[in-house]
Amino acid sequence: MGLVGVQRLKEIVGAENVKDNKADLYVYGSDSSVHQAMPWVVVRPHTIEEVQNVMRYANPRLIPVIARGAGSGMSGQAVPIKGGIIMDLKKMNKILEINLEDTFVRVEPGVVDDDLNRALKPHNVFYPPAPASSRIATIGGEIANNASGVRSVKYGAVRDSVLGMKVVMANGDLIHLGAKTRVEATGYQIDRLMVGSEGTLGIIVEATLKFVPIPKFRCLGIAKFNELEEAGNAISEIMSSGIILSMLELMDNIAIKAVNQALDLGLPDVEAILMFEADGMAKEGVDIEVKRMMEICKKHKGFGLELSYDAKERTRIFSGRKKLFPSLSRYKEGYVCTSLADDMAVPYSKMADMAKKIHEIAKRNNVIMTAYGHCGSGCMHTKILMDPIKKTQWEDAKRAVFEIYNFVRSVGGTTSAEHGIGISKAPAFKREKHESLELMRALKKALDPNNILNPGKLMDAPDDWVTATKLRYTVKLEGK
Amino acid sequence: MKAKYIKDWENELNICIRCAYCFEGCPVFKELGWEIDGARGKLIVAYGLLTGELEPSEYIAEKLFQCTFCRDCVERCSADISVPDIMGAVRADLFEAGYSSDSHKELLKKIEKSGNIFGKEIKPPVFEGDKAVLLGCRLVERKEDSEKYLIILEKLGVKTKTFNESCCGMPFAVLGDKKGFSNQQDKFRETLPDKNEEFICACTTCVFFIRAKYPDLKAKYIIDEIVERLPDYKGKLKKLNIKVTYHDPCNVARGMGMVDEPRDILKRICSELVEMPTYGKQAECCGGGGGLLVSDDKLAEKLAENRVVQAIETGAEVLTTLCPTCEFNLKNAVEKLGGKIEVKNLLDLLYESMM
Numbered sequence: 058m059g060l061v062g063v064q065r066l067k068e069i070v071g072a073e074n075v076k077d078n079k080a081d082l083y084v085y086g087s088d089s090s091v092h093q094a095m096p097w098v099v100v101r102p103h104t105i106e107e108v109q110n111v112m113r114y115a116n117p118r119l120i121p122v123i124a125r126g127a128g129s130g131m132s133g134q135a136v137p138i139k140g141g142i143i144m145d146l147k148k149m150n151k152i153l154e155i156n157l158e159d160t161f162v163r164v165e166p167g168v169v170d171d172d173l174n175r176a177l178k179p180h181n182v183f184y185p186p187a188p189a190s191s192r193i194a195t196i197g198g199e200i201a202n203n204a205s206g207v208r209s210v211k212y213g214a215v216r217d218s219v220l221g222m223k224v225v226m227a228n229g230d231l232i233h234l235g236a237k238t239r240v241e242a243t244g245y246q247i248d249r250l251m252v253g254s255e256g257t258l259g260i261i262v263e264a265t266l267k268f269v270p271i272p273k274f275r276c277l278g279i280a281k282f283n284e285l286e287e288a289g290n291a292i293s294e295i296m297s298s299g300i301i302l303s304m305l306e307l308m309d310n311i312a313i314k315a316v317n318q319a320l321d322l323g324l325p326d327v328e329a330i331l332m333f334e335a336d337g338m339a340k341e342g343v344d345i346e347v348k349r350m351m352e353i354c355k356k357h358k359g360f361g362l363e364l365s366y367d368a369k370e371r372t373r374i375f376s377g378r379k380k381l382f383p384s385l386s387r388y389k390e391g392y393v394c395t396s397l398a399d400d401m402a403v404p405y406s407k408m409a410d411m412a413k414k415i416h417e418i419a420k421r422n423n424v425i426m427t428a429y430g431h432c433g434s435g436c437m438h439t440k441i442l443m444d445p446i447k448k449t450q451w452e453d454a455k456r457a458v459f460e461i462y463n464f465v466r467s468v469g470g471t472t473s474a475e476h477g478i479g480i481s482k483a484p485a486f487k488r489e490k491h492e493s494l495e496l497m498r499a500l501k502k503a504l505d506p507n508n509i510l511n512p513g514k515l516m517d518a519p520d521d522w523v524t525a526t527k528l529r530y531t532v533k534l535e536g537k
Numbered sequence: 538m539k540a541k542y543i544k545d546w547e548n549e550l551n552i553c554i555r556c557a558y559c560f561e562g563c564p565v566f567k568e569l570g571w572e573i574d575g576a577r578g579k580l581i582v583a584y585g586l587l588t589g590e591l592e593p594s595e596y597i598a599e600k601l602f603q604c605t606f607c608r609d610c611v612e613r614c615s616a617d618i619s620v621p622d623i624m625g626a627v628r629a630d631l632f633e634a635g636y637s638s639d640s641h642k643e644l645l646k647k648i649e650k651s652g653n654i655f656g657k658e659i660k661p662p663v664f665e666g667d668k669a670v671l672l673g674c675r676l677v678e679r680k681e682d683s684e685k686y687l688i689i690l691e692k693l694g695v696k697t698k699t700f701n702e703s704c705c706g707m708p709f710a711v712l713g714d715k716k717g718f719s720n721q722q723d724k725f726r727e728t729l730p731d732k733n734e735e736f737i738c739a740c741t742t743c744v745f746f747i748r749a750k751y752p753d754l755k756a757k758y759i760i761d762e763i764v765e766r767l768p769d770y771k772g773k774l775k776k777l778n779i780k781v782t783y784h785d786p787c788n789v790a791r792g793m794g795m796v797d798e799p800r801d802i803l804k805r806i807c808s809e810l811v812e813m814p815t816y817g818k819q820a821e822c823c824g825g826g827g828g829l830l831v832s833d834d835k836l837a838e839k840l841a842e843n844r845v846v847q848a849i850e851t852g853a854e855v856l857t858t859l860c861p862t863c864e865f866n867l868k869n870a871v872e873k874l875g876g877k878i879e880v881k882n883l884l885d886l887l888y889e890s891m892m
Contacts, residue, residue, distance in 0.1 A: 076571060080597050083585050084578040089555045101570070128572065129557045148570060171561075192561045192613070319617075386552050386616035393551050394616070445551055530551055531588050 058097035058142075062120070066100050066142070069110045074101040074148075085125070085143045091395055091445075092133035092480050092526040096123065096143040103148050105223065105231060105262045112260065113229035115142055116507055122227075123511045124256040126167065126198025129190045131396035132479030134202060134255045138513035138526055144260065146197050152176050153263070161220055161237050162268055166197025166261050173266075182268040185212035188475065189382075197261045203253035205475040210433025211303040211336070214475065216252040218266050224251055224259035227505040237265055250500070255477055256511040258504045272336035274343045275303070277371040278351055280359035281327040285309065288329035289409020291357040292432045295333065296405040298353065300346050304334035305433035306378055309412050312385075312427045316377045319384035324377050325361060329412075331432075332378060340366075381429060385440050388425065392442045393530070397481055397522075398458040402435040403470035411437050414464045422457040424450065436474035445530035455523050462488065480525045483518030490516070538593040538634040542626035542715070543583055550584045553577070553618050559610035562815070564822045564840045565603050573600050576610035576620045583627040598636035601627055602832040605840070606711060607787040607822035624827070625710060632713030640831045641712045649717065652703035652724060653677065662687060666696025669730045671747075671756070673740025674704055675861035685888040686739055686759070692891055693766035695737070703728045707746040711828045722751070729754070737762050739884075741860040742826070745788035760789075760859065763887070764798050767805075774890045780809040782853035783883070784844060784867065785820035786860030794818075799859060799883055806890035807855075813847040821847065823858075825866035841870035849877050857883045 058077065067075045076082070076099040086095045097120075102108045115122050121141025128135050137143060150167035157180055164173060170191035174183050187206035188194055194204065200222070205214035212218075221235025235241060235248035251258060282288040288307060295305060308316075308330045317324050324330065331354060335346035343366075351362055365371050386394045403411045412428035415437075419426035425442035441457060443450040462472060462485035471489065472478065478486045487494060494516045501508070501517070508517075519525040543550075559576035560566050566575035573582060579601055585591030606621045614620070631637070647656030653674040661677045662684040664670070670690065676683040687697045703725050709718035726732060735755035738744035747756040781803055789795045796817040803810045815821045824830075824840025845867055848856040856871070856878050858864055868880045 076573075078596055080582050080585070080591055080594070080600065081571065081573050083591055084573045084581045087555055087581055089557065099571075127557045127560060145572070190556065190558070193557050382554075382556075382615045383617045386554060391548065394554055396554070529555070 058120070063098055065114055066098060066111065069114065070100050070102050070107045074103070075099070085128070085145070086137060087529055088128040088133065088135045089131045089396065090133040090136065090479060090481055091397065091528050091530070092136040093529040094136050094138050094526045095140065096137040097140050099143040099145055101145045101148050105225065108144070108225045108260055108262050109229040109231060111142065111144060112225055112227060115509055116228050119507050119509060121509050121512050122260070124197065124201065124260045126195030127190070127193045129194055130198070130202060130479060131399060131476045132481045133526070134477050134479035134511070134514065136480060136526060138480060138518070141509070147195060149262065155180065159237060160267060161265050163263060163265050164196050165263060166195060168196045170194050170196065170199060177268055178271070181271050183271050184218060184266055184268050186215045186218055196264055196266070200252055200261055200264055201254060201256050202477040203475070205434065207306060207431050208303050209431060209436070209475070210305060211301065212269065216249065219248060219252055219264060220267055221265040222248055222251060222261050223263035225262050226259050227507060227510050231262070235265065239267065253477065255479065255514055257501060257514055258510060270338070273338050274340045274366060275334060275336040275371070276343050276347045276364060276366045277332065277334045277374055278347050278362065278364045279374050280331045280333070280351070280354035281325050281361040282329040282331070282357070282359055283327055284358070285328050285412055286409045287357045287359070288331050289412070291331060291354050291359060292408050293406045294353045294357070295350050296433065298349065300349050301335065302333060302346060302350065302433060303336040304332065305431070306332040307408065307412070307429055307432045308378060308381065309428040311425065312381055312429045313377070315384040315388045315427065316380055319380070319387045330377070331359065332375065385427060385442060388442050391444050392425065393445045394440045394442055395445070395454070396476065397441045397454055398461045398485070399439055400474045400476040401437055401461070401465045401470050401472060402474035403437055403465060403468050405432070405435055407468040407470065408432050408435070408437060410468065411464070411470070415439050415461065418457050418460045422453045422460070424453050424457050426457070434474065446533050448532050451523050451528070451532060458485070478515050478518070480514065480518050481522040483515060484520050484522055487516060487520070538586060538630055540587045540630055541633065542629040543587045543623070546583070546623045546626050547587060549618055549623060550580060550587065552616050553580050554616050555581070556615045558613045558615050559620070561613050562609035562819060562821065564605060564607065564609070564824060564843070565836070568836065568839055568843065574603065579604060580618070580620065580623060583623055586627060586630065593631055593634050593636055595636065598631050601631060602638070602828065603836060604827050605787070605822045605824055605829050606827035608791040609787070609822060612791050612818050625713070628711070628713030629715050630713070637712065638832065641828070644708055644831050645712065645714055645717055648704045648708060648721065654704065654708060660701065661699040664697040664699045666698045668695050668697055669734065669736035670697045670699055671702060671736055671738045671740070671743060672699065673702070673738070673743040673861065675865065676739050677702060679861070682882065682885065683739070686884045689884060689888055689891060690737065690759070690762065692772060693763060693770055695762065695766070697737070698730065700730050701728060705743045705746055706750070707742055708828060710746070710750065741786045741788045742862060745792040758793065760795065760798055763802070767802070772891060774806055776808060777806055777886060777890055778808045779855050780811060780853045781807045781855045781857050781886070782811050782813055782848050782851045783816070784813070784823060784848065784856060784858040784863060785817055786858055786863050787822050787826055789859055790818050790820055802883065802887060803857065806886055811851040811853050813851055815847070823863045823866050825860070825862040830862070830866065837866060838870060838873065841866040842874060845870040845874055845878065853878060855886070856880050857886055859883050
């Protein structure tokens with residue numbers, strides 16, 4: 058980016074909202090994935106008009122523009138693989154309207170999920186997708202990524218909460234998509250197309266979201282299992298029995314060991330733990346659902362069952378799951394926790410098989426992997442624990458990722474449940490969606506003919522994720 | 538730049554999963570808003586300096602010294618990374634590479650010369666009992682106040698003993714002067730009356746720092762001593778008719794995990810205790826730590842103003858805290874905002890209640 062370009066951007070968004078120092082560019086070249094690449098400049102617009110003017114400047118000059126929220130994506134969605142302008146949208150963070158009568162809220166894209174829920178709480182309503190990163194995740198990033206979380210089994214993913222949006226297109230045009238109503242059958246659902254598009258089709262500059270009442274009662278249960286299959290069978294039966302549940306979480310033995318090792322929480326050394334929850338406005342209804350789940354767990358040899366409505370007790374029961382992430386980071390000296398093949402979805406009946414397969418693949422490929430996740434929505438999380446400075450470990454991880462996705466496809470699953478594709482999952486995504494890649498490319502070309510919106514992602518990402526960008530770690534040859 | 542000290546933290550920098558959860562409560566990030574201002578951004582820069590992908594610069598030094606060491610990021614971290622330790626190491630590398638501001642140098646020279654941050658001779662009030670009490674530079678300088686705090690201990694049955702103190706060395710450590718810190722550690726030890734005996738420490742920063750950097754010393758925090766003795770206090774505690782809000786100093790709440798004890802005291806001596814939107818281990822930092830008061834006093838003052846606004850919005854008449862540096866920074870902010878609330882040390886309130 059030349060001096061003239063930077064100057065023009067300063068005129069558009071104000072000099073105080075442009076950064077081109079190498080240190081800033083280095084920081085904005087990274088997210089929560091393994092990838093790193095340098096942008097040319099970072100801009101921080103505050104208005105829709107500024108976003109439009111940045112696009113009007115970038116489009117004819119073929120300068121890539123990468124929209125960025127918190128930069129907490131795990132697959133490299135916000136990493137500027139082809140350089141260009143990082144558009145940091147965190148300062149467009151106003152809640153524009155809370156409409157209680159028509160049950161929607163209008164927000165700018167930089168509003169943080171938890172901030173939105175803090176604003177909604179006094180009205181006894183909430184915006185439900187709740188990804189684990191809700192404390193910092195921006196609404197724009199969540200929509201672009203179609204995020205979801207532990208309660209997606211009941212409340213759905215972000216796509217189920219989006220009613221409409223305003224989007225700035227590659228040429229700077231502003232379009233209104235969707236509606237403020239709960240239903241809409243007015244032609245192409247282009248707002249749906251924008252959800253999960255990872256910034257490749259347009260810049261989301263405003264969103265209209267629905268909210269739902271905060272349940273008055275919430276009951277959390279826990280069950281332990283000596284065999285992973287037994288937990289898997291319990292999952293299948295719970296999900297096929299018509300129970301209205303709000304959460305169903307699995308932790309495998311490695312996850313349990315990691316938490317115990319790091320935090321001494323005293324979780325039982327069993328093969329699997331299931332945590333289940335129901336919520337609602339009437340206690341009787343919640344009781345029925347949690348007791349049915351408890352009975353199913355018992356039937357499949359679950360033991361050590363506990364139930365609690367008390368908020369503090371629920372926090373205690375859930376603390377093991379909550380502490381899993383930091384625990385995995387400390388599982389083995391010299392190893393790091395990487396987000397690779399980390400959020401596939403598989404049919405309920407295949408959850409246990411998936412968990413077992415993960416262990417088998419990890420062992421065969423000299424990495425450590427754990428299986429946990431939001432079984433209620435079929436989402437299986439893993440993390441690959443590896444020594445990031447050893448070149449051979451990346452080869453191991455690459456094989457492991459490949460084998461995992463082969464299995465996911467073989468059982469009718471899908472590459473990503475909630476973390477998106479970006480760069481690192483693109484090879485698997487392309488194999489899974491091979492029939493529709495050309496259609497996707499055609500859509501992209503129609504909306505972004507100059508290919509400036511987050512280029513090199515999804516169907517256009519490189520086929521080898523390991524070499525797609527510089528890795529954020531300093532990888533050394535063995536023995537050096 | 539030689540990555541001499543940051544090299545030791547390479548593994549931790551790799552373990553950081555760059556999730557950005559540290560953005561949530563970082564006072565500097567909230568104020569300035571660029572990613573380099575949050576802990577994740579600073580760790581990424583530290584990594585760049587380690588690998589040589591980034592060269593040190595005035596800009597990088599400015600950014601890496603814009604951290605209050607408040608530990609909010611540590612509290613929220615997904616991977617339990619000790620950000621202040623890493624900041625200390627990267628600052629040490631920057632210091633040795635010559636990236637130290639005039640204001641830093643001036644402060645450190647003052648301590649070298651006088652043994653305190655004021656660069657002049659200051660003496661504590663004379664108490665000649667048998668239990669040593671370390672007041673810390675800021676409280677030694679506030680002789681009338683420190684005398685009151687010693688009287689609180691006396692009333693609770695502690696025969697206190699003051700001595701001519703020398704700084705614990707914290708400013709050297711946070712500003713990256715390793716050699717200066719080592720020298721000051723020796724001076725500090727020399728002034729202690731008995732290195733094997735437990736002593737009471739009245740300064741929150743000193744006690745937290747001494748526990749971390751002098752593991753052989755037995756520093757007891759004054760509030761721990763008071764909490765232990767207060768139940769047996771035979772005198773009367775007056776109920777002060779004031780609505781008060783408590784600002785948790787970072788080193789007390791997040792550093793030492795002490796959240797309830799100060800509140801228990803306040804509930805006992807004040808008519809009403811109200812909380813700010815963030816409190817306890819989630820309390821927003823006032824901006825006074827990590828050397829920010831010397832690195833960037835304007836930013837430190839702005840962060841204090843943010844905190845004071847929160848305090849004013851509670852409707853409290855008094856904003857109380859325990860850390861003398863928080864007190865100093867918050868008082869300045871209150872003055873700038875037109876004095877809508879009074880800042881007082883919790884020990885002042887306890888003294889008033891006892892008298």
